[in-house]
Amino acid sequence: EEGLALLAEAKELTGLPVVTELMDVRELEPVLEVADVIQLGARNMQNYTLLTEVGRAGCPVLIKRGFSSTIEELLMAAEYVLKEGTSDVILCERGIRTFETGYRFTLDLMAIPVLKELTHLPVVVDPSHAAGRRDLVPSMSMAAAAAGADGVIVEVHPEPESAICDGPQALRAREFAAYLRQVEQVAEIAGKRVAVPA
Numbered sequence: 018e019e020g021l022a023l024l025a026e027a028k029e030l031t032g033l034p035v036v037t038e039l040m041d042v043r044e045l046e047p048v049l050e051v052a053d054v055i056q057l058g059a060r061n062m063q064n065y066t067l068l069t070e071v072g073r074a075g076c077p078v079l080i081k082r083g084f085s086s087t088i089e090e091l092l093m094a095a096e097y098v099l100k101e102g103t104s105d106v107i108l109c110e111r112g113i114r115t116f117e118t119g120y121r122f123t124l125d126l127m128a129i130p131v132l133k134e135l136t137h138l139p140v141v142v143d144p145s146h147a148a149g150r151r152d153l154v155p156s157m158s159m160a161a162a163a164a165g166a167d168g169v170i171v172e173v174h175p176e177p178e179s180a181i182c183d184g185p186q187a188l189r190a191r192e193f194a195a196y197l198r199q200v201e202q203v204a205e206i207a208g209k210r211v212a213v214p215a
Contacts, residue, residue, distance in 0.1 A: 024051050035053050035054070041067075054079055054107070069098075071098060072103045073101045075102060080109060081111045084113050095108060107140075110129060111147055121149030122149075123147070124148070142157075142161035154196075162203040173193050
């Protein structure tokens with residue numbers, strides 16, 4: 018409840034839409050009061066009860082690919098939401114588990130063009146959670162833009178070292194403008210336009 022109150026305050030102060038993760042179907046109603054988009058995290062991608070109830074709610078949904086899930090399984094998760102009536106579904110590639118130990122997950126950049134070929138749904142990428150390291154986020158974001166991603170989700174914090182969570186993967190707020198310019202340049206070459214809320 019405290020988190021939702023903070024999100025509501027941030028939404029009111031900035032005028033920006035709010036995306037927040039729903040982890041339990043019992044929290045659906047309070048989340049719907051604040052969120053413009055409900056995020057279903059990687060660990061809940063195959064929670065069919067949650068997928069069904071969120072689909073019935075009619076709110077736009079962002080589904081993160083599970084780190085051990087195939088592209089087909091991600092698409093089937095989206096089908097659970099779509100069949101209940103919600104047509105605004107966003108797919109998110111956030112890294113898959115491999116044998117590599119130098120970073121958290123392997124960002125499956127090939128999933129982007131494959132998903133774009135298989136579905137009309139928008140595809141975004143979360144390089145922050147895949148990498149677990151801020152130094153890898155810019156290059157993975159540019160690679161995602163080059164691969165045709167419709168958007169990128171990144172963690173940003175004024176002081177990542179003091180962040181309650183996700184600090185090591187969060188970009189420093191003071192570096193965000195330079196990061197954005199890099200991604201915009203690649204996106205433009207790939208024929209994409211970068212939209213940033215004012």
